[in-house]
Amino acid sequence: MKPRLTALLPALSCLLFLPAQAQQWSVEQAQEWAKTQPWRAGSNFTPSTAINQLEMWQADTFDPETIDRELGYAASCGMNAARVFLHDLLWEQDSEGLLKRMDQFLAIADKHKVGIMFVLFDDVWDPSPKLGKQRDPRPHTHNSGWVQSPGKDVLVDAAKRKTLEPYVTGVLTRFKDDKRVIVWDLYNEPGNPNLSAYGKVELPVEEKKKHSLELVKLSFEWAWKVRPTQPITVGVWTGDWSTKEKRDALNAYQIDHSDIISFHVYSDLEKTKSMTEPLLEYGRPVLCTEFLARTAGSRLQDILPYFKEKKVDSYQWGLVAGKTQTQYPWESWKRDFTAEPEVWFHELFHKDGKPYDKEETDLYKKLTGK
Template sequence: MKLRILFLSLWCIVLLASCTQKSIKTTNSRAIWSKEQAKDWYDQQPWIVGANFLPSTAINQLEMWQADTFDTLTIDKELGLAQGLGMNTMRVFLHDLAFEQDSAGFLTRVDTFLTIADKHKIKPLLVIFDSCWDPFPHTGKQRAPKPFVHNSGWVQSPGQNALKDSTQYPRLEHYVKTVVSHFAKDSRILGWDVWNEPDNMTGASYQKVELPNKVDYVVPLLKKTFEWVRSANPSQFATSGIWAGDWSDSAKMKPIEKLQLTQSDIITFHNYDSVGVFENRIKLLQRYGKPLICTEYMARPNGSTFATFLPVAKKYRIGMYNWGFVNGKSQTIFPWDSWTKTYTAAPPLWFHDIFNTDGTPYKTEETDLIRKMTAEVNGKN
């Protein structure tokens, strides 16, 4: 009897150790890339050049990804235009509600998008969350664009109701872990942009209905999101780009910016200012010793153009994603001030975007320049 009890006790100890070991393996997240790992990865890449991509037939992320409006014909046509410019990547926004609505279908549609992108030699940077524009997203039919208004239908992810409700965080965790795990070893994906402009208060567009302490909710959730992404052990990099503020001294930087920089495998940033400011931002971020990618730029009236920015980016080998691609339902040819200033026709100078809806360039000198510079650095596609 004593021997039997001893045997059972030993068996339980072995079983517990085995279960503990399995638990360690399944919960062990990969580390943040070191400077050396980041540099080794970046040295194997071509010069990263692309755009922030939304098909012209979609007003926002939900219209892009929901089954009824997932437009593969337009995606294929417009990614073909990108390939024709020598672009090799696109920054593409996902949405938690599209996953919540139809998780299996959502994953299938992302896979279909990746197949189309791969055909055009494009590796997307996928954005998981976003704090910009409308804080109250909903699934189903999306509203029509407000005439002449910049990004009149773009929606946040997670929306305000989920952001302030911690009981929804397990749903968000499931979304992040499922999507990243599903594609964790997929060589068609360049990386994961964990959260776009996480502390953006949306300016004149929605600031009156924003949570005044929005950043207090975002900071801990951003940290968790980085952890959720890494728990899937993705082969791709994870990042969140800093976009505003004083970067000259770490002591002057906001806690959320420090979090973004310390948690990112590759450092990303936004800049829509003059070329002098852009180059200065690059120099300030070089002190972190990691490769740099500018994931948003190009606002023509601000002096942020292809002609001014791309030569500087080439000089420092900075990856580049301009905002906007084909003029469509997002209406980003109109400037940010279209939320407070009335426009009745196209502005004299487009704010964003490269192509008309029919695929012709807005400015042929721009498309010629992009094509020439990508060919010089990366060779012809």
């Protein structure tokens, strides 16, 4: 070996052992994390006084009193987790204020022993979000004011998508070691075309999926720069993931890059099993971040015991019937309702804390040991 190369050996050996950028957890890391966690059962949570993410978090409408009361309802039946949506425009509007209110929210949740999963992006419902006062609910209509994050104008523009990095890294950096945060869900239902609500496709389906996949990839890259101590996930929600070969590009990327695997299913028990079992084969912890649609066959009495048996953490849609109006079904966008449906679609409690169905809240108590 030439003398000059010999002299460089110590420096080269140091370079060889520099740690690579931390990325996805190994299966073993994910399973070790799972050993530290109880079985989680909870809801997707928006206070009854907020129509969407912006109304929940903006300074003028942030409502800690209602949040405290309604997370108390959750805790009263044994729920120990909640999935909560953020929005990129909140960071743009007032990043320090958002972080302060998130900390206040986490303190309330921690008082009730409810761990929080935050969701950063969302492809569902209104593609044109705007800051400020939010519109009133459309009468008798499911989720009539929910907004996408980011809006369509940002999603379709590669340069604008990249401006979202400070939002992701800023929020994750602030709470990356906070034990009150249990999971980071980077992106809800990427590629959702919103057919059930708006009656037409806001973008050609494949075009939206392409843009959403690019933002999914960026979201993971930005999250890995921070590498929080909590697990990172993006849940699959549509298509066929029964085998690796049948997955589309979005589902494959989401499953193959998440620390823990998450999914949505709004179907009966048989279908729920068929969608859960293939995900368990990956050897990672699995959680269902959306279920419960009573008139579509997704019933707590059937599905919650199955998730407990399989150690699948579960987050039903909705907690308290309020301005999101998700006790009404998806079809309320297409069929006129003049009164609340006799059988609620989502939600567990009335505003006064009375359960919609005591059998359901008793089941939560039984399965969580409340």
